[in-house]
Amino acid sequence: MSAHDQLLVIIDPVARRSDGESVRIAKDVLSAGAEAKICLPDDVEEFARALARRGSRRPVVLGDDRALLRAVTLLHRERETVGGTLSLVPIGAPDRVATAHALGVPPGTVAASRAVLDGTVRRLDLLVDDSDGVVLDHLDVPAARALAAGPDVAPAPAGVWGTCRSLVRTLVRPAPTALADRTHRLRVEADGVLLTDLDTPVTGLTARALAGTLSLTLLPAGSPPVHTTARTLTVAGPDFRYRADTTVSGPVRWRTWTVRAGAWGLTVPREGGRDAS
Template identity: 65%
Template sequence: MSDHDQLLVIVDPVARRSDGESVRIAKDVLCAAAETKICLPDSPEEFTRALARRGSRRPVVVGDDRALLRTVTLLHRERELAQGALSVVPIGAPGSLEVARSLGVPPGAVAAARTVVDGVARRLDLLVDDGDGVVLGGVRIPATPGPAAVAAPPPATMWDTCRTLVRTLVRTVPAQGGLRTHRLRVEADGVLLSDVDEPVEAVTVRSLGGIAEVVVRPPHAPPLRAEARTLTVSGPDFRYHADSRTSPLVRARTWTVREGAWSLTLPPVPAGAGEVWGGTPDRP
């Protein structure tokens, strides 16, 4: 880190409430290593204002995956994501730090804070959807059951017939093992991988090296794999999981890979170790 590097450390309120001691440790390490301005926003609005007023300071987010995603989303929508590297010190509940870990940020306040100071800015891909939302990790569209239909009780005189029918069905209908499927149209760069007349158990997509790796999993058949710059999924209402979030119901969604769209400070790659996270070092 340059002697003239200045940091804007934005401490997410959730991190302060969940693990104040780790927050204190991270602040101590950062303040001892660089000229640091600490911001303690109490709301998303204050978080946004602090980031907008960063000036030439390098932003450092102290918080969980939601805080990191909020920062990347704000910078993306202001078209300022490519202007400089972003750093993060992951602090929060264990299940809320999975995206940061998957990107290569070391766990622990001390190790992560030292990475902010001594790490290397590496360019990473971004998945951007047609609603201008961003995905840092991957997307998964799992099949989910629809609401169960509740039938009105039959008249009393029909109970014997119903019980006989149920016993017959239990004996003759094989168990399906709880198999759940979707009816989705999946297109990778305009090439049709699956249509609504073909059931699928799940669709997953992740970006690596400027390309989206798409996997469509039909039931009782090998998965279909493809590489593409753009993926479009449409069909009956569905939800998808992205960066530990679940979307509202949608009828269609398109994701596009933006290669090297943002930079994250990560530990240096040891000589001869190769690329671990699929990113590339920033060039001066």
């Protein structure tokens, strides 16, 4: 990377609160290697405004997987991911930066900052759903233990009370079968081909974009997994939640995901890391 490159360093507020020392180190390394404008948004809205006003500067996000997903989502909704490149310095607990590492960003604040300065751009696929949401790495349908998934899940009071009542009933008398609590009724289509319908219970579905296609694994209850590839995936059924990377969304009754091959660029080290191809 040329020393004359201009960076827009957007520091996620969660990163500032959780690990100010790593933020300081990243700022020092980036500022020493390039002309860097530092932005300190206080909330999601200010984060979005800072990214929208980046001009010719290359955006660099200091934050966790949620900050990365937020930035890619905003770029996608601007319809600028095809030509755009994003850099990330992961800051957060290990489980909060797992997606970034899976995509090839190195662990360690200094190593990740140097990759921003000296790395190369890797084109990565993107899963885009029919509500304009995006998936960077992996999709799980339905989301396991959605109500216990923490701050990524929107509040659902009715579901919480239902869970409590179910727990009380379980304590009073055994559930008829544990399997019934782990299976789901879903209609799944891959490129318009029906893989399973509502009359066949499944334990779940996982998908990830790989080499321009969706790699799918369907888990029928009591049967071997079904593996296939497709460009589009449609899931329908009773209200279900799904996990896109680290974020749980829903409930919905219908959702379609489509692969966008090479839709965005992420700066990674010139050697090592995961190859998107």
